[in-house]
Amino acid sequence: MANKPKLTQLFLFNSNWGPREGQEDQKVVFFWPQETEINTQIRSIGLIEAVIRFGETFSKKPAHSLHTQKTRTVWKEVEENFFLCFTVTVPSVKKAGKDGADVLEFRPEDVSDSVLLGVLERAHSMFSLFLGGLDVILDTNNGDKEVVREKTDHFYTRYLATLRLENSSVLDMWGGLQYLPLESELFLRVQTLVTRTQEMFTNIHSSLFLQQGQLVWSGLVPDTTRLLVHYLTTTLLPSLTTLPSPSPTSPHQGRFLVGGQDTDTLPLVHLTTGQYHLVVFHAINSTLCMLLSHSPDQQFYSSVSSSLGPSLSNLSADLTHIWANTSNNNPVPQDMVKFIYFNAANFAVKSTVDPGNENLVNLASELASDLPEGGEVTAKLNTDQWLVVRVAGVRTVIVILNQKNLNLMEVSEEVARLDKSSFGRICML
Numbered sequence: 367m368a369n370k371p372k373l374t375q376l377f378l379f380n381s382n383w384g385p386r387e388g389q390e391d392q393k394v395v396f397f398w399p400q401e402t403e404i405n406t407q408i409r410s411i412g413l414i415e416a417v418i419r420f421g422e423t424f425s426k427k428p429a430h431s432l433h434t435q436k437t438r439t440v441w442k443e444v445e446e447n448f449f450l451c452f453t454v455t456v457p458s459v460k461k462a463g464k465d466g467a468d469v470l471e472f473r474p475e476d477v478s479d480s481v482l483l484g485v486l487e488r489a490h491s492m493f494s495l496f497l498g499g500l501d502v503i504l505d506t507n508n509g510d511k512e513v514v515r516e517k518t519d520h521f522y523t524r525y526l527a528t529l530r531l532e533n534s535s536v537l538d539m540w541g542g543l544q545y546l547p548l549e550s551e552l553f554l555r556v557q558t559l560v561t562r563t564q565e566m567f568t569n570i571h572s573s574l575f576l577q578q579g580q581l582v583w584s585g586l587v588p589d590t591t592r593l594l595v596h597y598l599t600t601t602l603l604p605s606l607t608t609l610p611s612p613s614p615t616s617p618h619q620g621r622f623l624v625g626g627q628d629t630d631t632l633p634l635v636h637l638t639t640g641q642y643h644l645v646v647f648h649a650i651n652s653t654l655c656m657l658l659s660h661s662p663d664q665q666f667y668s669s670v671s672s673s674l675g676p677s678l679s680n681l682s683a684d685l686t687h688i689w690a691n692t693s694n695n696n697p698v699p700q701d702m703v704k705f706i707y708f709n710a711a712n713f714a715v716k717s718t719v720d721p722g723n724e725n726l727v728n729l730a731s732e733l734a735s736d737l738p739e740g741g742e743v744t745a746k747l748n749t750d751q752w753l754v755v756r757v758a759g760v761r762t763v764i765v766i767l768n769q770k771n772l773n774l775m776e777v778s779e780e781v782a783r784l785d786k787s788s789f790g791r792i793c794m795l
Contacts, residue, residue: 368457368458368459368473368476369457369458369459370457370532370533371438371454371455371456371457371476371477371531371532371534372454372455372531372532373452373453373454373526373529373531374437374453374454374455375397375398375399375402375410375439375451375452375453376396376397376398376450376451376452376453376522376526377394377395377396377397377398377407377410377411377450377451378395378396378397378444378448378449378450378451378518378522379393379394379395379411379414379448379449379451380393380395380447380448380449381393381415381447381449382447383395383511390408390411390412391404391407391408392511393408393411394407394408394411395448395500395511395514395515395518396515396518396519396522397410398522398523398526400519400523410451410453413432414432414439414441414449414451417429417432418449428443430442430479430483431479431482431483433474434456435456435472435474436455436456436458436472437453437454437455437456438453438454438455438456438474438477438479438482439451439452439453439454440452440479440482440483440486441486442483442486442487442490444486444487444490444500445490445499445500445501446501448500450486450489450490451486452482452485452486452531454477454482454531456472456473456474456476456477457472457473457476457477458470458471458472458473459471459473475725475729476725476728478536478539478728478731478732480536480539480731480732480735481534481535481536481538481539481728481731482531482534483539484538484539484540484541485529485531485534485538485539488538488541488593488596489522489525489529491589491593492521492525492593492596492597493518493521493522493525494636495590495593495594495597495635495636496521496633496634496635496636497517497521497636498634498636498641499636500514500518502636503517528600528601533721533724534724535724535727535728535731536706536727536728536730536731536764537706537715537717537727539731540708540710540713540715541592541596541713542592542708542713542714542715543581543588543591543592543595543712543713543714543715544579544580544581544714544715544716545580545581545582545714546577546578546580546581546582548582548685552684552685552688553582553583555681555684556575556577556582556583556681557583559575559654559674559677559678559681560573560575560583560585560654563654563656563670563673563674566669566673567656567666567669567670569658569659569660569662569666570656570657570658570659571639571642571657571658571659572585572586572642572656572657573585573654573655573656573657574586574591574594574595574654574655575652575653575654575655576595576598576599576652576653576655577651577652577653577682577685577686577689578651578686578689579598579599579603579653581595586637586657588712588713590635590637591713592713594635594655598646598653598655602623602624602646602653603653605623606623606648609621617675617676618649618671618675618676618678618679619649619650619675619679619682620647620648620649620671620674620675620676620678620679621647621648621649622645622646622647622648622667622671623646623647623648623653624644624645624646625643625644625645625646625662625667626667627664627667628662628663628664628667632644632645632658632661632662635657637657640659642657642658642659643657643658643659643660643661643662644656644657644658645657645658645662645670647670647671647674647675647678649675649678649679649682650679650682650683650686651682651685651686652678652681652682652685654674654678702767702768702769703765703766703767703768703769703780703783703784704718704719704720704723704765704766704768705717705718705719705763705764705765705766705784705788706718706719706727706730706762706763706764707761707762707763707788707789708761708762708763709760709761710760710761710762711760719764719766723766726747726751726753726766727764727766729753730753730755730764730766731764733745733753733755734755734757734762734764737755737757740757740758740759741756741757742754742755742756742757743755744774744777750770750771751766751767751768752766752767752769752772752777753765753766753767754767754777754781763789765780765781765784767780767781
């Protein structure tokens, strides 16, 4: 079995910062691994610059990747003259050679440029969300390049801990949101809690509500919502297991994951409407993320804890109980038909595909990219699996059929059965 892609380099550079010979080291904004020798950093940046210039002579579309036998590098001009780059290893597998010795066979098809670029773009989007962007940092610090280097170092050294490139798939490229479907009465209870909280605390600009890591309610635009949900689900919520549990004698189970003391330095979230302070309150399995128009004082934290804590705890307990009953009554079927659904309009994503099928899913995404006007592709793989990719407007459905010895008519019947059971209320014309 082939190994997984592994990140070997992540770097950010600006060619205009060192335009003359002997100033090449000034182009480096951030480079990881940080112990990399400066000459190696300069060579890596110089190679990307050369490929970009070479590509410009043949195409108006900028080059975005460099393929070698052992590595794959992708890059994007995330802001004017700023290029962010990833380099990963190409998966390989050992096979017996003609003389009996093991040889490495590289599997470039197991690495997707589109997926890597999606992960890269989200990394910069997260940077801009919390730090405003590279140009903003320059403008607010009188063009001081060292401040830019310090802030990018502070962000990316921490963000690297959340990167899981070895398991990346089209889901990471899409950056979709998992919405929790609720009955109207339960959804109304969530909406009422959020509305009452915002009316009680007028410095709350907007909020979003998650239950067990899935989105229930958001007062933000989809782009910002999916970035904040990504931050919550990859950074904050996984750390819950390392935090002490609330005392059983406490009047409620609520606690602050971000904020809680007036001495805390809150993260700033940069939106088009301004900068907002991030506060996150959690109870049992529910998370309320709040963006505040100004920094809160201790009275705010005390009031939120005393007023929101009991109501959020009760609501979360009810949602958790109903979710558990629903899961027990509707166990996940060990079906031979798996699917991924994505809606680009609201970034909604739903997947029943098991982990370990990333390469198959990435292949499907490549097929989907060949259907810009919509359509359907059906393919049989050498593993005897069938792959069906359907694109209709902003919606994409990928179906994987694991049954053996199916013919094309039987595949169509299975897909039609899936359409009726899972997509009956969705227009896929």
